Each structure stands twice: as structure tokens, then as C-alpha cells.
Amino acid sequence: MNVLTFIKKIIPLFTLLIFIAQSCKDDDLTNQDENQPLQAEPYVSAYLLAHEYKPNTIRWNAITHLNMAFLYPKSDGTLSEGESLKNAIGRVTEEAHRNNVKVIISIRDRDSQFAEAVEKNKSILADNILQYVKNNNLDGFDIDFEDWNRAGIAQHMLAFVKELYSKKEKDILQTCAVSTEDRGYTAEWHQYFDLINVMTYDRHGPWTPTEGQHSPYNESIAAIDFWINKMEASPSKLLLGLPFYGYSWNEGDSPGTSYYYSQILDKYPDEDVANKDQIDHLYYNGKATIVKKCRWALENKIAGVMIWQIGQDATSDEDSLLEAIGTTMRGDK
Numbered sequence: 001m002n003v004l005t006f007i008k009k010i011i012p013l014f015t016l017l018i019f020i021a022q023s024c025k026d027d028d029l030t031n032q033d034e035n036q037p038l039q040a041e042p043y044v045s046a047y048l049l050a051h052e053y054k055p056n057t058i059r060w061n062a063i064t065h066l067n068m069a070f071l072y073p074k075s076d077g078t079l080s081e082g083e084s085l086k087n088a089i090g091r092v093t094e095e096a097h098r099n100n101v102k103v104i105i106s107i108r109d110r111d112s113q114f115a116e117a118v119e120k121n122k123s124i125l126a127d128n129i130l131q132y133v134k135n136n137n138l139d140g141f142d143i144d145f146e147d148w149n150r151a152g153i154a155q156h157m158l159a160f161v162k163e164l165y166s167k168k169e170k171d172i173l174q175t176c177a178v179s180t181e182d183r184g185y186t187a188e189w190h191q192y193f194d195l196i197n198v199m200t201y202d203r204h205g206p207w208t209p210t211e212g213q214h215s216p217y218n219e220s221i222a223a224i225d226f227w228i229n230k231m232e233a234s235p236s237k238l239l240l241g242l243p244f245y246g247y248s249w250n251e252g253d254s255p256g257t258s259y260y261y262s263q264i265l266d267k268y269p270d271e272d273v274a275n276k277d278q279i280d281h282l283y284y285n286g287k288a289t290i291v292k293k294c295r296w297a298l299e300n301k302i303a304g305v306m307i308w309q310i311g312q313d314a315t316s317d318e319d320s321l322l323e324a325i326g327t328t329m330r331g332d333k
Contacts (some may be wrong), residue, residue, distance in 0.1 A: 042329050043304030045239055051084035053092050054309030060099035062326025063281040067142050070108035075116035075122030082313025089136050102139035109147045122160045126167055140173025154184025165192040172196040180223035191234035197306040198223055206256025211249040213283045235302045240293055242305050243311035244321055260312035264321055274319045287324045
């Protein structure tokens with residue numbers, strides 16, 4: 001058999017082998033696609049003040065992430081933990097992980113020391129934050145920086161979160177709490193965060209000359225639209241903030257006196273507190289508004305919702321805002 005005849009005979013066999021291999025590859029891709037979820041689980045990220053942690057009382061089935069508050073940076077780049085956080089962090093993390101909930105440490109400014117650390121000792125601070133996460137078996141860290149009026153701070157903060165992002169391990173979550181307006185974030189800010197907690201509340205309070213609802217539905221939705229359209233953040237990173245507290249201008253209260261949702265229930269036992277947003281001159285979000293916001297988050301396919309903070313919730317399931325959130329976000333109703 002000459003070479004030309006051999007080539008003519010082997011080409012059909014070679015073509016058949018290629019076809020079989022490609023078919024197997026296509027089948028594998030099809031099976032992989034079928035095994036992938038249609039969309040990610042909606043997130044419910046809840047903040048909790050460390051001193052309000054009570055073992056075995058958290059409604060874990062209603063949340064996906066717990067933000068423990070707060071860890072405070074010092075100007076030299078070290079961290080101030082506080083006794084409440086020190087006593088709670090290990091127990092709450094163990095309890096959360098048993099319930100498949102991720103734990104994130106929230107880092108907050110105090111006495112301008114966070115800003116000073118970022119300006120002068122940002123590398124030391126970044127290293128200490130990452131070490132704290134590792135030492136405490138945490139799933140990530142949250143930047144709740146609100147000292148934005150300091151001159152030039154936006155540039156320093158952007159450099160700081162960028163350095164954190166470059167140093168952290170890939171599976172460590174980097175999240176943040178942000179305002180409903182641009183405080184100097186720029187469209188670059190969101191690139192360094194896995195989740196962005198939009199604080200869609202405190203529109204009115206003791207600092208405003210007039211009373212009013214501090215977390216109205218329409219303004220909350222507008223804040224998310226702002227972060228999507230103006231700040232160019234991905235909806236898949238955004239969490240809509242839900243308040244578990246209100247402010248009162250009622251007689252006997254100082255203007256803008258704050259109340260936990262649980263305190264409002266106790267103060268007005270004869271009122272249908274859970275199904276209202278206002279009692280006289282006291283403004284808050286009741287269950288109907290909270291659920292309406294959750295449904296908007298689901299329907300518009302943002303990452304989910306965020307809560308400040310679950311230590312303010314009712315103890316009973318019937319009145320609990322967190323119970324209503326969990327039911328809605330899980331799709332039980």
C-alpha cells in the first residue's frame with residue numbers, strides 16, 4: 001500500500017475519533033450547566049452589636065451573613081477590640097458556622113483614629129485586620145467608615161481598601177457599608193468589595209430640623225438605583241438596608257429620640273405596631289414595609305438585604321421583623 005492510499009483510508013477514521021471526542025465534551029458541558037443553580041441565593045446580611053449577643057437566640061435560618069460590630073482601628077494601625085466583642089466573637093462564630101452562616105467583623109471609625117491610621121499606617125492596619133480575621137476563624141471583614149468630611153480622606157481610603165483587597169486571600173469576604181450619596185467613593189470603590197451594604201435609612205433624625213420617616217420605601221429604592229446607575233456598581237453586590245429602629249418627636253421625647261423596634265412594641269402595647277410605620281410622631285418600618293422592600297430586592301435581582309441591627313428585633317416570631325424577612329427571602333410565601 002502506497003502512502004497516498006494509506007492517508008485516504010485513515011482520514012475517515014481520524015474524523016470519526018474527533019467527532020466522538022467533541023460529543024463527549026459537549027455532553028460534559030451540558031451536564032455541568034444542568035448542575036448549576038439558576039441564580040445565587042439572595043443574601044440577608046445582619047449586623048449585631050457585640051454586647052447584645054445572647055447565645056442560642058439568633059434566628060439563623062433567616063440570615064446568610066452576620067456582621068459583628070464593632071472593631072475599632074487605632075491611629076497606629078493596631079485594633080481596639082473591646083470586652084464585649086472579645087467575649088462574644090468566638091461563641092457567635094462557632095454558633096453561626098454550625099448553622100452555615102458566615103461571620104464578618106465590622107470595622108468602624110471612632111475619634112478620627114481610623115482616618116489617621118489610613119493616612120499614616122495603612123499597611124500595618126491592613127495586616128492587623130487580616131490577622132484578626134485569621135485568628136478568629138472569620139469569613140471576612142466589613143469597612144463601615146463614616147468620617148468622610150476629613151480633607152483628602154477619600155483618596156486615602158481608596159488606597160487602603162485596594163491594599164486590603166490585594167493582600168487578602170481570595171475566599172475572605174471584603175464588604176462595606178456605604179451612604180446613599182457619593183462621599184468620595186468614585187466608581188472605583190465598588191471594585192474592591194464582594195458586598196456593598198447601602199444604608200438606606202436615617203433620612204430624618206435628631207440632626208434634622210424637621211421630623212419625618214427616616215427610611216421611606218421610595219427613597220430606599222432610589223438609593224439602590226443611584227448605586228447602580230451613577231456609581232456603576234453591579235446589582236449582584238448591592239444589599240438594601242433595613243432599619244430595626246425608629247425616631248420619635250412625640251410629646252415627652254426629645255426631638256428625634258431613637259427607639260428599638262422592640263421598645264416601640266413595649267411602649268405601645270395597644271397599638272398594632274408590627275403593621276404600621278408610624279405612631280403619632282414616631283417613625284419606623286413595620287413588617288409590611290420591610291416585606292415590600294424585600295420583595296423589591298428579589299424582583300430586581302440585587303444581592304439581597306442588610307439589617308441594622310438584629311439586637312433591636314422583637315422576641316416573638318409573630319412580631320419579629322427578621323422572621324418576616326427570612327420567610328420572604330426564602331420564598332416561603
